[in-house]
């Protein structure tokens with residue numbers, strides 16, 4: 001499953017069986033909107049925790065040091 005961190009855009013195998021098409025759709029959404037797409041291949045769709053978006057995004061970015 002791929003999903004947008006900024007709006008409710010998402011795509012999954014249920015919506016689109018082709019992984020290649022899902023990747024293309026995610027890239028298109030990023031190009032069109034500048035939004036960040038995250039993805040998870042897990043069975044359970046990821047759920048945003050009840051924290052501010054900034055904190056959640058920071059948690060996803062690996063520290064470089």
Ligand SMILES: [Zn+2]
Pocket residue numbers: 004005006007008009029033035036
């Ligand atoms: Zn979006």
